[in-house]
Amino acid sequence: MSSEKEMKVIGLAGWSGSGKTTLIVQLIPALVRRGLKVSTMKHAHHAFDVDKPGKDSYEHRAAGATEVMIGSGKRWALMHELREEAEPDSRSLMRHMTQVDLLIIEGWKAEGHEKIEIHRPAHGKPLIQPDDPKVVAVAADEELPGLPVPRLDLNDVEAIADFIVAHCGLTERAQPQKAQKGAAE
Known part of the structure; x- marks a missing residue:
């Protein structure tokens, strides 16, 4: 029997240009300050590559390797070539993630995980929420009168972090105090 608790998942979904990435890079430190371990997963709608032609790992993949792992004293990365396989859904990819307190998923707005919709009325795009019961x-x-779910101020990152912590049932942990330079001098 595993003693690990289930990793909590929340998505940030919205139309292109709504500010999903901007919000995520602000939310991560706000959640980490609460003592939470946070990971992210991003959906790309286009071909992308994290490697460069001419590098050994790129050449391994170009030669036909299904997976190439590269590691150093700072990080490691595993690249998996789909070749002729279908694109995996977010649930399939989550199985490859290390267990943390919270996984934030950017994109995959049509999938079945709970999401916070990022919406800017000035962009003229419709709300996703009316057609997606997983938008929490x-x-x-701007204000959105008649919204059947909570409306969060997009510019109040701390309030959004508070909502995520409460909604996901996360427990904040005190962060150890870092010694201040010169305090004992």
Whole structure:
């Protein structure tokens, strides 16, 4: 029997240009300050590569390797070539993630995990929320009268972090105090 608790998952979904990535890079430190271990997973709608032609790992993949792992004293990365396989869904990819307190998923707005919709009415795009029962809140930069889920202020990162912690049932942990330079001098 595993003693690990289930990793909590929340998505940030919205139309291109709504500010999902900007919000995520602000949310991560706000959640980490609460003592939480946070990972992210991002969906790309286009071909992408994290490697460069001419590098050994790129050449291994170009030669036909299904997976190439590269590691150093700072990080490691595993690249898996799909070749003729179908694109995996977010659940399939989550199985490859290390267990943390919270996994934030950017994109995959049509999948079945709970999400916070990022919405900017000035962009003229429709809300996703009316057609997606998995949208548990909308973070917007304007009021949205009649919204059946909580509306979060897109510019109040701490309040959004508070919502995520409460909604996901996460327990904040005190961070150890770092010694201040010169304090004992």
